[in-house]
Amino acid sequence: MTLPTVVLVQILLPILLLLSAIRGADAGGIGVNYGTRGTTLPPPADVARFLARDTLVDRVRLFDADPAVLQAFAGTGLAVDVTVPNGVVPRLVSLAFARRWVGENVAPYARATNISRLLVGNEVTTEANRTLLLALVPAMQNLHTALVAVSLHGRIKVSTTHSLGVLTTTEQPSAGRFRDGYDAAIVKPLLRFLRATGAPFMVNAYPFYGLTNDTLDFALFRVNAGVMDEGSGLVYSNMLDAQLDAVHSAIRRLGFGDVDIAVSETGWPSAGEDWEVGVGAELARDYNKKAIRHLGSGVGTPLMPNRTFEVSIFSLFDENLKPGPVSERNFGLFRGDMTPVYDAGIFTDPETVVPVSTKLTPAAGQGAAAAAGRRQWCVPKPAADEMMLQENIDFACGQEGVDCAAIRPGGVCYEPDTLQGHAAYAMNLYFQSNGQHAFDCDFGQTGVLTTADPSFGGCKFM
């Protein structure tokens, strides 16, 4: 390490840390779906501790209201979304039952566990079960009323998750609309409820399903020719944007364009049957990583520009008890023993990603991955503040020996033109040019080291 760098770091770090303290914590974050249909999964307390301490995950969605799991997340601060199982939904048309359900399953845990939502059923709108469907909105209303009674409605919102099957077509994003018969009868009252209570419309969006060899690049956020929506004239560079805009179009069509959209599930399997297109750990890693980065970047989608989206990855664990093709059991970021299937950029574990903010001294600065001889790159944290990212670019590119031509218009790394992408390039260049110390990737706690090469297409990261 050269002397000027030491001086620079000593002057700069306190300033950057101060700035980040003033601006507060990162917005958004990463969610995970914590399914438990596996035989060898770790105890919930271990899972909660691990997520809170060793990952950037700040939201967890449960598929039921298991008291042991709710208790395990006590004191972690992680936002917990609790799914009300489909089987319970019809009974919630009774307000007395809703009150009892909240009294038994929510209220006792809400003080210590940051319960943030009740998700009423999963994909009820595509279950083709009339009893369930007709019970949905009344159940949501009753749960909300029950939360009001115990003064938890300010903190705990009520929503439900939908598959894309709730739409008639997702071919042209601008033509998206809800299934006939569902739009006025079910979805409209649902949207009215979400608007009135400030809860988001939650969608499970999987570019993986319906994939062909021809759409693989489009689904994986790789460089591709793009797809033109003939209705709007807008060009789509990835499938997830197209899916979210189809949902947005459908919601707008009913007059509820102001209701927020959140991605309750998205993901990609790391293994599958021979006949399944695009399965594999590297593809799963790339998809999840890029989906998190894209939705947190603030770029938005063609129809919803300049905004971030909350996103939860499906799933936390591989679940060997799930039925269906091999892929169904292999959506996990982790195996049953908590070892990562791949690095989706969610770790603060020094073996995979170095938590740079805790490694400010030169002695510790190299990080375990570097010590182990593995290459590392510096990238922004998925939910890093946009203003900070711009400052990081300006700062890094202003340093002697850091040439940012590649991210200027016409440069090989200019497209896709996103702040996250440009900041990743600039921050990494600064990190690599300065001796690759972990603290050269701190950037006011907006940077993080990864062992996954962020290079894509013709854009090579040093």
Ligand SMILES: *[C@@H]1O[C@H](CO)[C@@H](O)[C@H](O)[C@H]1NC(C)=O
């Ligand atoms: C609880 O979760 C919400 C997100 O729903 C978050 O904004 C808040 O900071 C969390 N609370 C604590 C105490 O961590």
Ligand SMILES: *[C@@H]1O[C@H](CO)[C@@H](O)[C@H](O)[C@H]1NC(C)=O
């Ligand atoms: C509809 O869903 C309810 C609740 O899950 C269930 O009890 C019932 O058996 C289902 N009906 C049909 C026809 O599948």
Ligand SMILES: *[C@@H]1O[C@H](CO)[C@@H](O)[C@H](O)[C@H]1NC(C)=O
């Ligand atoms: C898709 O591509 C893979 C790898 O190139 C190939 O093995 C497979 O046969 C292709 N599938 C179809 C349906 O074209």
Ligand SMILES: *[C@@H]1O[C@H](CO)[C@@H](O)[C@H](O)[C@H]1NC(C)=O
């Ligand atoms: C999105 O942000 C860019 C850059 O700040 C701005 O030029 C553009 O007008 C914004 N678009 C919308 C629709 O707000």
